[in-house]
Amino acid sequence: MSAAKIHDVRYRPFDGEQKNSTRRAVLSMARWSALRALGARRPWTAKIVPVGLALIALGPAITALGVKALLGTNITQQLPGDIVPYAPYYQLIGFVILAYAAIVIPETICPDRRSRVLDLYLSTALSPREYVAGKILASLTPLLAVTTLPLVFLYVGNVFFATYPLGYVQGHLREIPAIFGGGLLIALVYTLLGLAIASLTSRRAFATVGFVLLLIVSSLVSGVLSHVANLGPNARLFNLQFLPVWLAQKMVGQTTSVINDGPLAPMQTPDLSLLILMNAILIVGSLAILFLRYRRTDA
């Protein structure tokens, strides 16, 4: 009789490949963080805000294309401008972008501080810089979808409804890189600003309130400087609510809308060079806060 025994411990040393690269660590951190912030593998309540905001951002594009479909190409071609031009679109969905940055972005880093999971991450070969890079990517990608996809959808719709689609593309070729560039700029500025504020607290609610307060205060300061100190449009450089939006609009190019009222009304904006400078300061300042908050304090 055989004396063989079966030992089922279902554990054996891992002999597969361990790829230890910065790119892999950053991408892995970004993927898990983005999925968590967007509510993946969590109850449906966690998905409402990110999905809802993304759908609201698409609203104006759907409406504009719907009107075109209802009125027909013949009528819309005779209008003096686009129903919703590309540049003012950012203004139109500004509150969605800000709400996204205020509510969803803190979700990527505040829970880690709160549950102190950072100690576990740093006990792997992940460095604080890789952690921060992963979190930036995790926050930037969904916000980039919010700032870019509605305009891409609108552009594709405009091509579809144009009498001569190829002619429309040829006439609006410049807008294609500008839509992506402008969307990236807005997403980058608000991602970094949102993360910088969220890095100062472990509570999501505090991060959200802090972000909103900063925008309100900056808007008030800009208003006071503009009207009381009579500094003109350049006083608006302190208005963080619109700073990246104005630069993105300048990138996309101002076009006339048939509706010159409300959020679609043209605004007097600061000089281009000053806008670039202030946005750069905002990006560098936010990055500095982030990396200071997550620098390795010891080894």
Next chain:
Amino acid sequence: MLEPATIEIVGASRRYGTIQALDNVALTIDAPATGLLGQNGAGKSTLMKAILGLVRLDTGDLRVLGHDARREGEQIRRRIGYAPEHECLPPELTAADLVRHLAELRGLSRADAIRRASEVLFAVGLEEERSRVIGSFSLGMRQRVKIAQALVHSPDLIILDEPTNGLDPTQRNEMLDVIRRVSRDLGVRVLISSHILDDIRRTCDAVVVMRAGAVTLARPLQAAAGEADVLRAETVMEAAPFVARLVAAGLACDPIDERTTRVTIRSDRDREQIRDAAAETGVGLLRLHPDGPSIEDELLAAIG
């Protein structure tokens, strides 16, 4: 080629303001499971973080698995698993997702991470609960998740900081069994810190005692085979015939008084000789105990 010691520390010191967290620590750790024993604030956690390369030493050298902790922290962390003392698990993730996530951060492919997460959760007895969110876990289960994530990349050494802290007696027993299994059955070297002597005795082969940042004792927990052990035999009657019988059996005896004798033994067979000699001579063996302090006495004195 000779394998490097698990951990080699020479003259390691680290000060935080007025507190000397590590004070000229010199130590070699090479047992399959080593316990780091000491009261709270003795310097155990600082030493563990220094081993992980997360705390920089003011002076001294520290080598872990042959790597210099000062310069090669990243390489060390790739070969080590770490379970911190404090609560550090995200409550909204499932055990499987967390272990998978950490496996991917340690460089495993997605397919390998899924498979390994299942294996290590099984190994720590959490297979049934792997799809439950960690927030619904008991403290004992959360401690097991910490061990599972530390094992997921098949490290050469795992460091467990106070793994039985806050556990009830049943959870504590289960946790100690898991730790013993990790070092004995899974063949992973273990460094465990605790302020409970019994935890170390039940799980470790060697012990390092720390007090006020310094190492006060480092020794194996079992006497080496063939090492002499001195016992003190106390008899009811006069011990002379008993001693004569022991000497005739080849045991070294040193009478202290009429009824007390110091006997040197080298094996369990010698212990049986003492029992037999007492029965044959009818002296009535009153007590037989180690001469001098026991391991417990020695450890307790070192802890302070």
